Amino acid sequence: MTCSFEYVNMVVDIVAKEYTTDAQKKTFYNSNAWRGVNGLRNQALKRDNYECQECKRQGRVHIDSEKTPGERKTIELNVHHIKEIEFYPELALQLNNLETLCLFHHNLIHEKKFVKKKPVWNDEKW
Numbered sequence: 001m002t003c004s005f006e007y008v009n010m011v012v013d014i015v016a017k018e019y020t021t022d023a024q025k026k027t028f029y030n031s032n033a034w035r036g037v038n039g040l041r042n043q044a045l046k047r048d049n050y051e052c053q054e055c056k057r058q059g060r061v062h063i064d065s066e067k068t069p070g071e072r073k074t075i076e077l078n079v080h081h082i083k084e085i086e087f088y089p090e091l092a093l094q095l096n097n098l099e100t101l102c103l104f105h106h107n108l109i110h111e112k113k114f115v116k117k118k119p120v121w122n123d124e125k126w
Helices: 005-016 021-031 038-048 053-057 103-109
Strands: 079-083 098-102
Touching: 038 079, 038 098, 053 098, 079 103, 098 103
Parallel strands: none
Antiparallel strands: 079 098
């Protein structure tokens, strides 16, 4: 079996890629390889039947929202890297390193907490 020089360089590029800064991660998550029609994100969603896998493990069902014509689709599901790309860049484009999660479980894993914002408008009565 022989490999072309271009193919070897492409594989080395993907494996050697770093995703440590926000700009590098943003570039990756906006790439065709990730977000394209046949991108890895869509492959993972399709494989997981557009359902949150953690909800499924708990015996619940959480599916993706449906697009209403003329309105923006609400985000219900995220495709999560099981091993984060920041620490395992070589797994960034591996389908077996991805799982579909609802926003609640994705934020729980990443320990994101939502704090209620103070109102911008002060309704003080005189």
